[in-house]
Amino acid sequence: DIQMTQSPSSLSASVGDRVTISCRPSQSISNYLNWYQQKPGKAPKILISSASNLESGVPSRFSGSGSGTEFTLTISGLQPEDFAIYYCQQSYHTPLTFGQGTRLEI
Amino acid sequence: QVQLVESGGGVVQPGGSLSLSCVASGFNFINYGMHWVRQSPGKGLEWVAFIRHDGGDDYYADSLKGRFSISRDDSKNTVYLQMNSLRAEDTAVYYCAKDGIWSGYYPTGGYFEHWGRGSLVTVSS
Numbered sequence: 676d677i678q679m680t681q682s683p684s685s686l687s688a689s690v691g692d693r694v695t696i697s698c699r700p701s702q703s704i705s706n707y708l709n710w711y712q713q714k715p716g717k718a719p720k721i722l723i724s725s726a727s728n729l730e731s732g733v734p735s736r737f738s739g740s741g742s743g744t745e746f747t748l749t750i751s752g753l754q755p756e757d758f759a760i761y762y763c764q765q766s767y768h769t770p771l772t773f774g775q776g777t778r779l780e781i
Numbered sequence: 782q783v784q785l786v787e788s789g790g791g792v793v794q795p796g797g798s799l800s801l802s803c804v805a806s807g808f809n810f811i812n813y814g815m816h817w818v819r820q821s822p823g824k825g826l827e828w829v830a831f832i833r834h835d836g837g838d839d840y841y842a843d844s845l846k847g848r849f850s851i852s853r854d855d856s857k858n859t860v861y862l863q864m865n866s867l868r869a870e871d872t873a874v875y876y877c878a879k880d881g882i883w884s885g886y887y888p889t890g891g892y893f894e895h896w897g898r899g900s901l902v903t904v905s906s
Contacts, residue, residue, distance in 0.1 A: 676843075709892040718876055718896035719826065730894075762826060766889050770842045771828040 681774035696777045698746040698763035707767035714759045783807040783895040790900030801862040803877030814880040815860040819873035831888035867904045874899040
């Protein structure tokens with residue numbers, strides 16, 4: 676199975692900050708990497724697919740980059756509604772696997 | 782807009798069975814593969830299963846193969862998850878999710894484009 680390692684596990688930031696979350700798969704996955712946001716009591720929501728493709732309706736302050744074994748989610752200009760848990764997920768090979776999550780808090 | 786509504790969760794004893802349903806609306810159901818994803822209380826996300834848009838093939842997490850079965854009824858816009866020989870570690874919120882690839886044949890290459898609200902399954906005596 677492809678192991679997905681996110682860092683940091685938690686992150687404290689303030690409104691207006693720029694933050695980056697890293698995701699490293701245990702093997703190369705080309706650009707088959709997706710990012711999700713999950714708020715308490717809610718289902719995850721897709722933010723970015725294929726490493727850098729911003730999904731419809733997602734604010735442009737979210738961006739993704741990377742390929743192979745190193746990926747990054749960047750949020751530029753944090754808003755209050757962005758405080759949540761973020762997960763990366765690989766779709767290169769079954770079983771599809773997720774990172775352990777990064778909790779973004781104030 | 783796309784809606785996915787799960788049902789069928791509840792409390793079941795170890796070794797028991799349960800069937801989850803997910804009714805889809807707001808998109809052409811027959812053109813999309815469907816997934817089940819679960820999340821244990823306070824823990825991370827785990828992909829469970831995928832069924833091809835035409836129902837012609839299905840895929841499972843290795844640890845669940847043989848106990849869980851995914852199916853779909855396109856006449857009812859519904860995807861199912863049959864869960865047998867349930868264990869305490871199967872306790873989780875189960876989400877159905879629409880794949881993001883039109884007419885996708887495989888679970889790979891896509892993403893979980895839309896999610897339901899989830900259905901809680903508790904395995905306990």
